[in-house]
Amino acid sequence: MTGSLATDPRQRVSAMIEGYRRSAVVHTAAQLGVPAHLAGTRRPAAELAALTGARPVPLTQLLRALVGYGLLDQDDDERFGLTDAGELLDPAHPHSLHGQALYFGGPSYLAYSGLTAALREGGIAFDHVFGEPYYTHLDRDPVLAEHYHRMIVLPHGTGALIASLTDLSTAREVVDIGGGNGSLLAELLTHLPRATGVLFELPLTEPSAVATLAAVPGGDRCRFVAGDFRAEVPAGGDVHLLFRVLANWPDDVAATILGNCRAALAPGGRLLVFEMAAPDRVEEGQAVVDGDMNALAHLGGAVRTLGGFRGLLERAGFEVTAVKQVPGTFWTLHEATPAGAA
Ligand SMILES: C[S@@+](CC[C@H](N)C(=O)[O-])C[C@H]1O[C@@H](n2cnc3c(N)ncnc32)[C@H](O)[C@@H]1O
Incomplete structure (x- = not known):
């Protein structure tokens, strides 16, 4: 079924239009520290809520969404754990995508929302949204700059x-x-x-x-x-x-x-x-x-x-x-x- 859906033009265009939703959910999970709190362990939603400072009911919805994406699984005791793919969001993983999730789901995603103005009026999309150039923005946010520099590193080799x-x-x-x-x-x-x-x-x-x-x-x-x-x-x-x-x-x-x-x-x-x-x-x-x-x-x-x-x-x-x-x-x-x- 997946194959036929993937080649259906309506499905493909919808996936492009709606792709931001998954970026935003993964970004939220990374910001709350969900993958870090599940590294090497399994926890119920209530415990994760206490650890992340999130409200239990919407957090449970978010956790269930991450199960749907294949990043978490849920056992019979209602505890959530990272799948192999989800482990890549653990900041301590040697090939962690944590910084990428924070970065692309945050300022980078917002920068794209300035493309229409940039194409119509000139200038740069990021500057339209943030009111300042990209590297000036990074300079004012050392945490973001650190994520950026960790994320852009070319692979060893x-x-x-x-x-x-x-x-x-x-x-x-x-x-x-x-x-x-x-x-x-x-x-x-x-x-x-x-x-x-x-x-x-x-x-x-x-x-x-x-x-x-x-x-x-x-x-x-x-x-x-x-x-x-x-x-x-x-x-x-x-x-x-x-x-x-x-x-x-x-x-x-x-x-x-x-x-x-x-x-x-x-x-x-x-x-x-x-x-x-x-x-x-x-x-x-x-x-x-x-x-x-x-x-x-x-x-x-x-x-x-x-x-x-x-x-x-x-x-x-x-x-x-x-x-x-x-x-x-x-x-x-x-x-x-x-x-x-x-
Ligand atoms: C896409 S990264 C490439 C980093 C590295 N060359 C690599 O390939 O992994 C671009 C780099 O240019 C640096 N950069 C941006 N503006 C700069 C400037 N005005 N002077 C010096 N470096 C700058 C950034 O800090 C960033 O590390």
Whole structure:
């Protein structure tokens, strides 16, 4: 039955229209701490109500909904427990989606409600709703910023992937511009024993970055530098990384960031840009469009096509020297050097 319903156009469109309801319920469960209170145990609704500070009757409704979604189950003693899928919402799970639930069901979801105004009046959806830019908002909310930075971390192994896509054996100083909490830079350095790293990030990232660098292999060869890549980037590095940064920004800002990299790169240096590249024509089912809408809603950015990347890099004075696609994905590594720097 599920298969026939899933292919029924009415059902598919309804699922799109109503998808927010499940996001909101999961978000509520995460905010109340339901998964954390069920980690490794089972509890009746009344006990969960006392622990979460929620009212027992509507909480029971919420718990039953989570059973319906397959995130909880309920035994004959009326106690609720996490299913395998529900365990992913436990904040202590090694691959926890707790931060994602808090984040996407909260400010991110609200940002999308500003898309109509942004499309009609210009500006950025997030700013229409919150009255301030995205990163200004994060700066004022350290808890949210922490969730954001935990959520965006690329999986371990991405450093190895990058090291396999390009020869970095001669790299001396790798500057990761907008490098998040530094886990990727540190992992990359474990493959480059002679290189040091500079993690260049907004000041709001410093606490989580410093803690991460202190805890992961390779982190001891990285230093944190706070700043704004729209103004300048640290000079001296011979490899600049711009990973999942450009998609966040419209072309004029992206070109400014690239121009700042060009000005700061050491002679003979190169730039690596790692982003999803959208196909010229999108086909049904390609999730790359979700990334594109996400970039648009939060920061007025876009997931660019290969042609879009080339045009942007050339506009900022770079020459594209290699383009490598991660097989079976939209992830793409562009390598570029300052144009005319033979
Ligand atoms: C999508 S995240 C990518 C993080 C990391 N490069 C990765 O791929 O995991 C974008 C990063 O840019 C940083 N950022 C945003 N605006 C910035 C600015 N003006 N200057 C420096 N970093 C900035 C954010 O703090 C965030 O960590």
